[in-house]
Amino acid sequence: MSKPRLAVVGSINLDLVVQAERLPRAGETVSGARFSRGPGGKGANQAVAAARLGAEVRMIGCVGRDELAEEALGGLRDAGVEEGWLAKDGPTGVALITVDDAGETTIAVAPGANAELRPGDLALGDVDAVLCQQEIPAETVARAAELGPRFFLNAAPARDGAPEAELTIVNRLELEALGERRGFVCLTLGAEGAVLLEDGQEVARAEPPQVEAVDGTAAGDAFTACLVVSLLEGRPRGESLERACVAGALAASRFGAQPSLPTAEEVDSLL
Helix, strand or coil: CCCCCCEEEECCEEEEEEEEECCCCCCCCCCCEEEEEEEEHHHHHHHHHHHCCCCCEEEEEEECCEEEEEEEEHHHHCCCCCCCCCEEEEEEEEEEEEEECCCCEEEEEECCCHHHHHHHHCCCCCCEEEEEEECCHHHHHHHHHHHHHCCCCCCCCCCCCCCCCCCCEEEHHHHHCCCCCCCEEECCHHHHHHEEECCCCCEECCCCCCCCCCCCHHHHHHHHHHHHHHHHHCCCCHHHHHHHHHHHHHHHHCCCCHHHHHHHHHHHHCC
């Protein structure tokens, strides 16, 4: 099975994470928490995940010219992702994440330099497919859809006007924002697994293995990357969906964003 060549066009952040016993309510302070930081961003997370799953990956995104940039890029470099990122004026993107003891999260993102990724920055190289998310400008996502020989979209966070894709990956809220779609849609259902839809009709369904949830921050990114890489490898849709559910569950069972992302061997061993 040849390695798929994938360009990921998306966000690069530094995650600032607080582990608390529970998520605070509006106006409430929860003390006794633990703090950590590490590389993140939906784009970078999915690029690292795809590389660990066996793809040759090029990452296209933006960081700032500041002291946070190298730390935000560390996971991409460690995973052997090909450099397609740019340094632009403005701060490196930051995500403020709170994780409770049940693995539930709240996330607030300050996009910083991610908002400066322009359509003219998309030097894709020789790739089989492009994978995008929506933490970058809409016009850049639209241009990536035009340039990619095959285009996959994780339509998160939700917004109107997302381009059509060979496969669009969404949760329930994001599906409501998208409206009717041509082609395939993968609807993620959290602990219930995921459903693959064609023209609104179910064509495949898979459930994740039972794991103890620790941190769900990058579970969706692991799921997305594994589904896309599996399909690019030529695997059947049902098998690809099952592998993606396993990857998402493995990521949710570990703390951190990029440190939680599994390898292909780990996914196959759990299957």
